[in-house]
Amino acid sequence: MIETDIIIVGAGPCGLFTVFEAGLLKLRCHLIDALPQAGGQLTEIYPKKPIYDIPGFPEVLAGDLIDHLMKQAAPFKPGFTLGERCETFEKTDDGQFIVKTSRGTIHKAPVVAIAGGLGCFEPRKPPIGNIAQFEDKGIEYIVRDPNFYKGKRVIISGGGDSALDWSIFLANGVASEVTLIHRSKSFRGHPDSVQKVLDMSATGKIKLITDAEVVGLNGNDSLESIEVDVQGEGKQTLSTDHWLPLFGLSPKLGPLADWGLNIDKNSIEVNTFDYSTNVPGIYAIGDINTYPGKLKLILCGFHEATLMVQSAFKRIYPDKNYVLKYTTVNGVTGF
Amino acid sequence: MENIIHVTVVDREGKEHLLEAPTDMNMNMMELCKSYELPVEGTCGGMAMCASCHMYILSDHSLPERNDDEEAMLDQAFFVKSNSRLGCQLHLANDMEGLKVQLAEVAG
Numbered sequence: 001m002i003e004t005d006i007i008i009v010g011a012g013p014c015g016l017f018t019v020f021e022a023g024l025l026k027l028r029c030h031l032i033d034a035l036p037q038a039g040g041q042l043t044e045i046y047p048k049k050p051i052y053d054i055p056g057f058p059e060v061l062a063g064d065l066i067d068h069l070m071k072q073a074a075p076f077k078p079g080f081t082l083g084e085r086c087e088t089f090e091k092t093d094d095g096q097f098i099v100k101t102s103r104g105t106i107h108k109a110p111v112v113a114i115a116g117g118l119g120c121f122e123p124r125k126p127p128i129g130n131i132a133q134f135e136d137k138g139i140e141y142i143v144r145d146p147n148f149y150k151g152k153r154v155i156i157s158g159g160g161d162s163a164l165d166w167s168i169f170l171a172n173g174v175a176s177e178v179t180l181i182h183r184s185k186s187f188r189g190h191p192d193s194v195q196k197v198l199d200m201s202a203t204g205k206i207k208l209i210t211d212a213e214v215v216g217l218n219g220n221d222s223l224e225s226i227e228v229d230v231q232g233e234g235k236q237t238l239s240t241d242h243w244l245p246l247f248g249l250s251p252k253l254g255p256l257a258d259w260g261l262n263i264d265k266n267s268i269e270v271n272t273f274d275y276s277t278n279v280p281g282i283y284a285i286g287d288i289n290t291y292p293g294k295l296k297l298i299l300c301g302f303h304e305a306t307l308m309v310q311s312a313f314k315r316i317y318p319d320k321n322y323v324l325k326y327t328t329v330n331g332v333t334g335f
Numbered sequence: 336m337e338n339i340i341h342v343t344v345v346d347r348e349g350k351e352h353l354l355e356a357p358t359d360m361n362m363n364m365m366e367l368c369k370s371y372e373l374p375v376e377g378t379c380g381g382m383a384m385c386a387s388c389h390m391y392i393l394s395d396h397s398l399p400e401r402n403d404d405e406e407a408m409l410d411q412a413f414f415v416k417s418n419s420r421l422g423c424q425l426h427l428a429n430d431m432e433g434l435k436v437q438l439a440e441v442a443g
Contacts, residue, residue, distance in 0.1 A: 250385060
């Protein structure tokens with residue numbers, strides 16, 4: 001079990017800055033994130049986009065901002081549980097929280113700060129009625145272990161980098177047969193990958209079906225075939241062992257919605273005094289919270305994190321008095 | 336009035352909303368829908384990266400063509416048709432007077 005002072009749900013900019021502000025108060029933090037790396041949407045969605053409204057930075061790339069925040073937090077030695085989604089929380093008799101992840105990692109702390117941004121990034125699932133029936137029974141949204149497809153017939157859908165890259169990889173001696181189905185004739189992935197797929201299609205290593213979409217799924221216990229609607233040609237049935245719909249990730253509030261917090265339109269309601277939720281000891285900061293006048297800006301999240309840790313300190317040490325100290329006077333003393 | 340156009344948005348229940356849209360405030364269709372509290376998430380904030388503002392163009396306005404970002408995102412979205420656009424990439428302009436759009440379905 002991982003024990004700390006503040007469990008931070010979400011390792012985006014707001015969660016990372018919380019580590020720094022908490023560290024100044026000698027509070028330790030541990031971050032949990034469903035993504036395999038820190039940075040949240042800044043690293044996952046737009047690392048190369050410039051941000052212009054971070055005070056003191058006329059322009060900073062999202063990815064660089066995360067690097068800076070990681071550096072700023074480093075003296076306070078934050079812990080990370082990455083690639084695992086927070087599933088459940090429970091209260092202990094001594095007023096602490098136990099947070100469990102999708103892989104069963106257990107964390108314990110007197111304070112939980114939810115800095116979950118837009119929520120967890122989850123695969124976009126095609127809107128086909130019986131798709132849930134075949135999940136992990138022939139349909140996978142993420143390739144976890146390529147060897148799983150050894151000698152199997154695989155159909156991949158999508159036109160982006162992951163669809164192209166996995167088609168190339170699996171068609172090179174892993175799967176027995178690879179079919180790539182894409183909605184249009186043009187691909188949006190890296191030009192090199194696009195060319196490779198076209199070359200492999202010309203030599204018959206990849207079967208390419210464009211202007212087509214998967215519209216139906218058949219099978220009993222597991223997936224047996226899919227229905228493809230090809231523009232101008234109509235529907236055809238293709239038998240297969242696996243279908244990998246690779247349409248990228250989109251954020252979902254996920255299990256946090258069931259934590260008993262007051263939620264309004266996918267956001268957690270907080271008191272602006274200290275960004276506390278309706279559950280004492282659980283706070284929500286950054287894009288995931290809402291209050292009258294809320295702006296979903298990184299800089300507002302930084303402010304919220306700073307006020308929140310003051311309240312967290314008082315909750316953890318009710319008898320200690322804290323005097324605000326300036327980093328210019330005291331510097332930064334890490335753990 | 337100058338720099339005000341009228342846009343009709345058909346929501347997912349088929350109800351029509353006639354909106355007054357300013358063209359001098361650097362707004363796009365996603366932001367306009369949000370400002371009228373229509374059910375458009377605009378999750379990514381307008382970077383053409385989430386498709387939650389996916390809509391169909393019903394009128395025959397000639398709009399600026401899709402750029403690469405928009406094409407790439409629509410490639411990953413569902414329920415895409417030939418008249419599909421991302422609202423966040425449609426900047427309100429005076430020649431859009433009378434535009435009619437319909438909000439696309441949202442996948443699970």
